[in-house]
Amino acid sequence: xxxxxxxxxxxxxxxxxxxxxxxxxxxxxxxxxxxxxxxxxxxxxxxxxxxxxxxxxxxxxxxxxxxxxxxxxxxxxxxxxxxxxxxxxxxxxxxxxxxxxxxxxxxxxxxxxxxxxxxxxxxxxxxxxxxxxxxxxxxxxxxxxxxxxxxxxxxxxxxxxxxxxxxxxxxxxxxxxxxxxxxxxxxxxxxxxxxxxxxxxxxxxxxxxxxxxxxxxxxxxxxxxxxxxxxxxxxxxxxxxxxxxxxxxxxxxxxxxxxxxxxxxxxxxxxxxxxxxxxxxxxxxxxxxxxxxxxxxxxxxxxxxxxxxxxxxxxxxxxxxxxxxxxxxxxxxxxxxxxxxxxxxxxxxxxxxxxxxxxxxxxxxxxxxxxxxxxxxxxxxxxxxxxxxxxxxxxxxxxxxxxxxxxxxxxxxxxxxxxxxxxxxxxxxxxxxxxxxxxxxxxxxxxxxxxxxxxxxxxxxxxxxxxxxxxxxxxxxxxxxxxxxxxxxxxxxxxxxxxxxxxxxxxxxxxxxxxxx
Amino acid sequence: xxxxxxxxxxxxxxxxxxxxxxxxxxxxxxxxxxxxxxxxxxxxxxxxxxxxxxxxxxxxxxxxxxxxxxxxxxxxxxxxxxxxxxxxxxxxxxxxxxxxxxxxxxxxxxxxxxxxxxxxxxxxxxxxxxxxxxxxxxxxxxxxxxxxxxxxxxxxxxxxxxx
Numbered sequence: 001x002x003x004x005x006x007x008x009x010x011x012x013x014x015x016x017x018x019x020x021x022x023x024x025x026x027x028x029x030x031x032x033x034x035x036x037x038x039x040x041x042x043x044x045x046x047x048x049x050x051x052x053x054x055x056x057x058x059x060x061x062x063x064x065x066x067x068x069x070x071x072x073x074x075x076x077x078x079x080x081x082x083x084x085x086x087x088x089x090x091x092x093x094x095x096x097x098x099x100x101x102x103x104x105x106x107x108x109x110x111x112x113x114x115x116x117x118x119x120x121x122x123x124x125x126x127x128x129x130x131x132x133x134x135x136x137x138x139x140x141x142x143x144x145x146x147x148x149x150x151x152x153x154x155x156x157x158x159x160x161x162x163x164x165x166x167x168x169x170x171x172x173x174x175x176x177x178x179x180x181x182x183x184x185x186x187x188x189x190x191x192x193x194x195x196x197x198x199x200x201x202x203x204x205x206x207x208x209x210x211x212x213x214x215x216x217x218x219x220x221x222x223x224x225x226x227x228x229x230x231x232x233x234x235x236x237x238x239x240x241x242x243x244x245x246x247x248x249x250x251x252x253x254x255x256x257x258x259x260x261x262x263x264x265x266x267x268x269x270x271x272x273x274x275x276x277x278x279x280x281x282x283x284x285x286x287x288x289x290x291x292x293x294x295x296x297x298x299x300x301x302x303x304x305x306x307x308x309x310x311x312x313x314x315x316x317x318x319x320x321x322x323x324x325x326x327x328x329x330x331x332x333x334x335x336x337x338x339x340x341x342x343x344x345x346x347x348x349x350x351x352x353x354x355x356x357x358x359x360x361x362x363x364x365x366x367x368x369x370x371x372x373x374x375x376x377x378x379x380x381x382x383x384x385x386x387x388x389x390x391x392x393x394x395x396x397x398x399x400x401x402x403x404x405x406x407x408x409x410x411x412x413x414x415x416x417x418x419x420x421x422x423x424x425x426x427x428x429x430x431x432x433x434x435x436x437x438x439x440x441x442x443x444x445x446x447x448x449x450x451x452x453x454x455x456x457x458x459x460x461x462x463x464x465x466x467x468x469x470x471x472x473x474x475x476x477x478x479x480x481x482x483x484x485x486x487x488x489x490x491x492x493x494x495x496x497x498x499x500x501x502x503x504x505x506x507x508x509x510x511x512x513x514x515x516x517x
Numbered sequence: 518x519x520x521x522x523x524x525x526x527x528x529x530x531x532x533x534x535x536x537x538x539x540x541x542x543x544x545x546x547x548x549x550x551x552x553x554x555x556x557x558x559x560x561x562x563x564x565x566x567x568x569x570x571x572x573x574x575x576x577x578x579x580x581x582x583x584x585x586x587x588x589x590x591x592x593x594x595x596x597x598x599x600x601x602x603x604x605x606x607x608x609x610x611x612x613x614x615x616x617x618x619x620x621x622x623x624x625x626x627x628x629x630x631x632x633x634x635x636x637x638x639x640x641x642x643x644x645x646x647x648x649x650x651x652x653x654x655x656x657x658x659x660x661x662x663x664x665x666x667x668x669x670x671x672x673x674x675x676x677x678x679x680x
Binding site for chain 1: 666
C-alpha cells in the first residue's frame, strides 16, 4: 500500500533523538498551557510560533503539534482534578470526571480519560493516514473557484453548526476576514484599511488576535468569577491504572460512537468542543442508565474525551490536504506553515512529502508519548494549580506580552492585544463564538485571493461559482449549511441540540457551588 | 444600568454598536481605495467592502434582536463586586503596556508583577518585588540567552549596558 510506505518514510524522518526530544518538550509545554487557566492550545501554539521561525519545518511542526496533544491532555487533567476545564473542549469531561475523582477514584477517572483520548487520537491519525493522499488527489482538481467554494462551505458550516446565534457567528467571522485584509494588498501591492496609521501597514497578525481573544480575555473572565481551586489530591498508583485499562473494553460502544462523532466534527470545522459536548449528550441519551450521568459514570468520561481528541487530530486532515483548518489551533498551525514558507494544500503532498508524512508519523508517536508522560507527571502539573491565581495570572499576562512583542517587534501590537482582549471578553460573555474569527483571520488572504482570481477568470461574473458540477456541489452544500438553522428549527432538531447545550452548563454549575464562589 | 450593576441588555446593544462601528469603518476604508472593477480584476477595496457590509448587517440583526425581542433584559452582565475584581486585574495590564512602551519589557514585567501581586493577592511588598525581579531574570535567561530573541529594552538596560 502506497500510504503505508509513505508513512514508513515519515517514521524514518522523525525517529531521531533530536525529534523525540522535541516531542517530549512539546508535550510537556502543551500540558503546562493546558493546565494553566487562560492559556489554551491556540494560545500556547501562538506563543511558541515566533520561536520556531528559524527551525526547520519538520521539527517545528512536531513541536507545535505535540504541544497541541499535550494541551488537550492537560485540559482534561484540570477538568477531572479541579473541575476547571483547562480547555473549552474539556468542559464536557468535568460532568462525570470530577464527580468520579471526588468519589475517591481520581486515578480511575484520569486513566479512563487519557486512554480513551489516546485511542480517539490514534483513530483520527489512522483516518488521516488512509484518507490524506486521496483527499489531496481530489484537491488537485481544484482551481480558484473550487477553492473559494471550499472556504465558503467552511464559513457556512460555522453559521450552521454553531450553538450561538447565526448573526453573532456571522459578525465574528466577518470581522476576522476584515482584519485579515488590513495592510498591504497582496494582489495590487497598495495599502488599504490602514487609516493613515503606519503601524497597520504590516497588517494585523492573527497571533496577536489569538493571544488577546483566547489569552487575556479568558483570564479576565476567570478573575471576574473569583476562581478558587479546590483540587483533589491525586496519587497515581500503577495497579489502579492497569485495572482501569483492563475495564476499558467494556465501553467499546461509547468509544466507537464517540470516535466517529469526533472524526466527523473534526473534518467539518465544528471542532473538538462541539464534538465533546455532542458525544457526552448522545452517550447519556442512549444509555440504559441516564440517571448515572453527572455522578461519575465511566461512559460520561470516555465519550467526551474520545470525541475531543479524535476531532482534534482529524482537524489536521483538511488543513493539510485542502488548506482549510478544522479548529482554532489547527488554524494557528496553518498560519505557522505559511510563515515557514510552506503552502498548505494538495501541492504540499507533492512538494514536501517528507514534511507531510513526518507530521503524520509524529502524530502516532506523539500521542503515545503524551499518554505515558501525562500519566507520569499528573501530580507535578496538579501542584502548579495550587499556586494562587494572584501569582499565576500576572505571570501568564507577562508571558503573553513578551509573546506579542516577539511576533513583529512592534509595540503597537500591545494596543492591538488590549483591543482583542476587550473584544474577546465581550464576545465570551455575550455568547459570540471566538474560534471563527481566528479561522477566518488565517484564511482571509487565501479566500480573498481565490475569490479575486475566480473573478478575473470569469470577467466579473459570479456565475463561475455554478459553472461545473464540482463547484456547484460545494457551493450547494455551503448554502445548505447556511440555511441549516432554519431547517432544523422547522424540523425540531435545533431545539434538541439547544437543550443539550443548555442543560450541560447548568449541570456543571450546580455540581460545583464551591468553585464558582 | 440596573440597580445591581450593568445589565446584559445594555452590553448586547453596546457590543452590537461596536461591531457595527467597526463594520462602517471597514466599508469607509475600502471605499477610499476603490471598490469597483479595474482592468486587472476587482479593486483592492472590493472584497473588504462587502465584508464590511456583512459585518454591519450582522450587527444590525444583533441590535434589533436584542431591542425588539427584549432579550436579556433582566440579566446582570457585571455587578459591583465583579467589576472591582475585574478592574484590579485589567488596570495593571493597561499600566503594563504603557510602562513597557516607555521603559522596556523587563522593567515593565517587574513593576507589573509587583503591583498585580500587591493588588490582587495582597502579598508583602518584598515578596511581590522579589517575584517580579525573578520573573524578569527568567525571561532574560530564556529569551535572550536560550532562544536568542531580543525583547524590548528601555533606558535602564542601556544605562546598564545590556543589549
